[in-house]
Amino acid sequence: MEKLVNNLHKNIFLKAYNKFYILFFLFLITFQLNAQIENGKKYTINEIVVTGNTSFNASTIITFSRLKKGDEVIFGGEKVADAVKKLWGSNLFGAIDLYFINIKEDTVDIEIKLTDLPELNEVRVEGVKKGKIDEILEENNLKPKVKVTENLITTSKNYIANKYKDKGFLNTKVNIVTAEVKNDSVEKQRVNMLVSVDKGQKVKIKNIVFEGNDQLSDKKLRKALKNTKRKNPIRVLKRSKYVEESYKEDLISLIDTYKENGFRDARVISDSIIYHDDETISLAINVEEGEKYTFGKIDFVGNTVYSDRFLQQILRINEGDTYNGVLLKKRIANEERPDGIDLTNYYQNFGYLFSTINPVEVSADGNVIDLEIRISEGKPAYFNTVGVKGNDITNDHVIYRELRTRPGELYSRANIIRTIRELGQLGFFDAQQIVPDIKNPNPVDGTVDVEYTVVERGSSQIELQGGFGGGGFIGTLGLSFNNFSIKNIFNKKAYTPVPRGDGQSLALRLQASQLFQTYSFSFSEPWFGGKKPFQLSTSLSYSRQFLFDPVTTRPDRDRNFDILGITFGVATKLKEPDDFFLLSQSISYQNYSLNNFNSGLFTFGDGFSNNLSYTIALTRNSVNDPIYPTQGSNFSTSAKLSLPYSLWNGVDYDELSEERNSLDINDPNDAVRIGEIDQERFKWLEFYKVKFKADWYTEVTDKLVLRPSVEFGFLGAYNNNRGVIPFERFFLGGDGLGNFSLDGREIIQLRGYPNQSLSSPDGASIYNKFSLELRYPITLGQGAKIYALSFVEGGASVDRFRDFNPFNIQRSAGLGLRIFMPAFGLLGIDFGHGFDPIPGQIQKNGWETHFIIGQQF
Template sequence: MEKQPNNLANILLLKTYFKSLLTVTALLIAFAATAQQSNFNKGKKYILEDVKVTGNTNFSETTIISFSRLKKGEEIVIPGEDISNAIKKLWDSNLFSSIDVYLTKVEGDKAFLEINLFDLPELRDLKIEGVKKGKKEAIIKDNSLSKGIKVTENLITTTRNYLTNKYKKDGFLNTKVRVDTREVTDDSIQKARVDMLVYIDKGEKVKIQNIAIDGNEKLSDKKLKKAMKNTKEKNFFNFLKRSKFIRADFKEDLVNLIDVYKENGYRDARILSDSIAYLDNETIDVHVKLEEGEQYEFGKITFVGNSVYTDQQLQSVLRIRGGSTYNGVELRKRIADDTKPDAADLTNLYQDSGYLFSSINPVEVSAEGNVIDLEIRIVEGKPAYFNAVSVSGNEKTNDHVIYRELRTKPGQLYRKSNVIRTIRELGQLGFFDAQLITPNMKNFNTQDGLVDIEYQVVEKGSSQIELQGGYGGGGFIGTLGLSFNNFALKDIFKKEAYKPIPTGDGQSLALRLQASRFFQTYSFSFSEPWLGGKRPTQLTTSISHTKQFLFNPITRDADKDRRFNITGVSIGIAKRLKEPDDYFQLSQAVSFQHYDLKNYNTGLFTFGNGYSNNLSYTVGLTRNNTATDPIYPTQGSNFSVSAKLSIPYSLFNSTDYGALKEERDELNPQNPDELARIGEIDQERYKWLEFYKVKFKGDWYTNPVDKLVLKSGMEFGFLGAYNQDRGIIPFERFFIGGDGLGNFALDGREIIQLRGYPNQALSSQDGGTIYNKFSLELRYPITLGASAKIYGLTFLEAGNSFDSFRDFDPFRLKRSAGFGLRIFMPAFGLLGIDFGHGFDPLPGGVQKNGWETHFIIGQQF
């Protein structure tokens, strides 16, 4: 089937020349007819006196004569090569349906010619039937069926063959395509035009009823059919696996089938024949006949040509011993594993030491007695050094932002691991499509040991409009924000830099408004990832202001006369470390929040009119080596551990917090006078917040098979007090349950996602002081294109929060499971929906929670 287009092209070429031959023949007949009436002599040279153009064409006479290369006043032979070339030239233009050349008269040594031709018809209207509306545009584009195109026999034939093959590749083996044209008559338009109808009858998808394998005695049918990953029999229990026949997949599966034999020592196994037999229009049988050959084992393995590494070092990487069953697939992977760019194989061993020009070839030197002796022949070559290192494709991002992330520098020894790491670092920036970052090696100079490398990138939108919505804390939470993730602060006063904003320096600037019936939050943040431009030291600053109103859980109303305001500012520094490796980052931040309360009494603190201050220092250690796409990482891990600490004020002031605690415990909050004293005591306790907060979070990504990604994670958080007489503060608490929305800095609280339950429903009203959570999420990409990344997921989660360490039980968990969908668009961030089933009751309940629907807008996790 693959040779058909070539054969078709040959047929059309022959047809073109046949037309030329017919035309030349007609010309000779015309000349002969003219010769009977004049003194025309065949083969004589004549001066071309004049050429006229007749027929039906929209091209001017001058254009046609010029294109034919026939020039008035030139000497030509009639008939001869000049006229034959003119006819061929006109045919090759694919503009005419008919071409004739006549010798109209001869006057002495002067000849008069006439070119009679008709234009090919143009396409006026196209109708495509048999496919959905959304597919028609792609068909028109792929086959160049735009209005006004010349309709040739070649166009009709190639369109028919393209569509037939296209749908057969998708499993529609009975596809039939008909292309009809109808001439349009319109006296007002003096040109030939046609309407075209393309009718596609895909028929039903052809399924595979049976796969019959003949010739296998050593390996079972079951094992061989399992190896055919994309070609499956029609089976009720295989509803997750397709059984349609796709020839390209089938050919690939035949290779997989032979690989199974090679893995089991049968190196000579081969496919003798394969065929399909139609049972009806919807089902076929597949027949495969093979020859197994004999089983082999590895014999003596020697290394030849190695000087950089010893035989023992190479053997430790090859990990194949004499006497083991021959495995050709494993041998190939141990030499060079094409499926893993960072695999532990011999090729990467050399390439990661600078030997880009090395070559490694296993050669069988003996196969006596079914024992295969191998020589691993190595040509090491010279170490390679980078000569020129460049980047292309960045139109918005400034060069220095990219070059500072490169792990490959001019003059540096080539290491493949540095190339892979560079791809990862560029992908993690978030400014480029991580799937399309391509390192192009060029200008190989084996003599001098030099090579150039160009990183080709495709930019994507890095700024986002954040529209986030969800239900939490008793009401709808909405967020509107602008995030500029490739900002250029230095160009803020340059009018010409606004396109629509100054971009290119890799900085982040965000403006955010979050509101519900119960709170309002305004924030501004700015981040510079390379402070000073020489070191990967990140500076982050933020300012925020929040208004929170007292929420009545019974009436579900907010009392705006009872509120507290929070004003906060923070500044942080994060530095990339070199030890234990440069995936680690140490971050430090100082933050200050001022809490201003007005008639805001709760069970935790009762100074309804007062204030609290929170001055704290946060230190964190993170390690993130996920690769390569930050939206859809496929491997690696990301963990963080942090501690947030306040000053231990109780060590320095003279306040007797034990006495205050005893006095408070003796007071009756039902007595108005004593309640006022409780408020005074709490104001003293919380004037400056004293606490420590420890958190850990880890996510691990693995790629078990194909494009599936398994994300496993665990989290832990604990809020404690230095002085138990002061007690644990009413801020900075953990709220668990729901979609995780609404987690921007209210009173320092943190919203922990646990799908399958209402938002924050698994914590007490004032929040927990300790929590833990475990999760498993299986992801599969639908598309990872630049315009949108879409993946589906299923999940298992379990977690809980507790009011005190005494109540903490890491195994008393609220469990859930479900599935969802994520769509990432550069302009709007991550959008998604989850359906989670809670297997346990809410606190105080007796029945399991059941299904919950969670909408995710503008948040990634």
């Protein structure tokens, strides 16, 4: 025992001795260094050498450090510090040391010792799906030759962990290790990286518990948490995952709910997460509600432009109302609705850009809050310069003619919003990316500049499709140029691949099958004359249809039906009742020529009909996006009229009708006479056709859009003895796409039923339809817009008005998907379930699949 103690004392003494020796040695070195380097003394650099493990050229390093021979430096001085800082800033080195060596009187050599950062060689990612690996590598810039720094490793770990935490994997752990590449012939140091991701189980919210809430129920408070929901098997749109960022935002929404109910002093005292063993958590939120308040007197101060009474009508908050701080804020300036009805918009829509409106509480006695709405109006502002950028294809004049903000005009926020909407409706730009930049506001001069940034999107479309229908294969080739420039049609340099930029529309279409061919051409100029929005359009079409022979199951080329049509139209925007209205008119002529073509509607197999008609339509379109509208409406009503030939052509249609009714269509001799009578009846088509359609778009929640729609159509005759014409009829049911019949019919979509199955074989003269759609976007990117939808709809068609009952309809419901790509237009698929039987059947129709090409619903 004594020996052990002596040894222990000896060891302690030796350790103390060693420490003393080391300290003494360091003192000698420091003394010697101080002897060589005098504090504050300037030395002239004699030589600069680069050492260490680096692949960079020495002269490059020296030049980059900005040190050079002959410079005067001070040990620890600013120039030396700047050199080290400059080298560190390059993010190329893992270690940097700068030494003073070979000190001789007033000269010194500088040694820069460097160790290069290793470069990334290969990366392996474990713990995630194969399809996500490239995404992780790209988002974190983990690619070969990237310098591997501690910052790169740390930020990558945090990014990946947060990425999966946002998806509900709250316990995600990420580990990143590197290993030097051995036996590498390359001189540079390189490392391989292993990224291990352990997502764990998805953590769901089992329960949300509130404490301290006596006035508002748990149910109401849970509803206030818009993105943080507890587990519920029937919830589809909102999952029960925990996302910290969304949760923090929801706590603000929780307090807003209290403020909306009069509790302006409410606050969250504490909140905590309770972890459970079954990979779930509970949230405990402790609130302090405070007392309930009501609005007292509200006075307006500083207003000269608008009266107190007018401002009160806009504010719409009265004395005695429950205090609602959120509503008060929205009625003063609603940031969610830039075109909303609020005080700020009323000032800014009439030039008062520099106005400020602030509510100030002047008293809160007895929980009654008296307010002063203090207004500083400022002077009216006028637009100074108005510009556009980003239009690489569309010519400036096409954009400027749509602008509702012009230099010298009074500033109007409403006109800026309207300009954004109308530029989006052109279809040449991505409506989601049109941004107005308010620049150089000058309260002294009362001027402001505005510049609109647009992003071009492909407005031309190629339609190339094939399918089976009408007894065979149908092929379609269509070219639509919606930003055409006809003035450059002979300019070879303008073909990129076609002349573009003047906002005109040119469309060519060819469709053919065994049973028919159709060719069409159309052109429109929206600003004919260039001074006002006066659209001039024309179209020309020709089609031929062959009669199907059920015996040979092939078309009979000797029996055909030709249609030649031409249309001229004009349209102009109206200013009353508001400038969303468009009045359009057109004159069209179609010649129907039948050659041994007896079928259904056409009892005169060898003959012809002429259709000269005038169409007038009034539409009002205020939607904010032509592809995915979130607000606005679209109404249209039209009347298509022929001349009343029976008033002057001298034909007794009463006598012809009586004779026709006395004949038997099944008797060959009578059938010939019926054909002669019908040829006389329909030599020149006499009819009137009235249609109405309305769509509304309402954003229920963020980007979730409700679209109700109603349609009605009626085809009538001036002379009942002459009868309703066999053309221009309505055929209800299916996907709404046209088919092989070319008799001027209109195909009305009603999903959940076969095409045209809800009308008689001869078509209908009356139809109505109701539809309700709920849409939600998957992506609204520039390359493609994709949204999902659900729908319920119903409709009916009849041939006589006495049979018409708008509520006796065939009903359906279903789901669908739409994809809009600029080059191909709209594509989609619908799965519809028909709840009612089609005419002639007993059982409900059931499920139908519909493919949508080039249509908007």
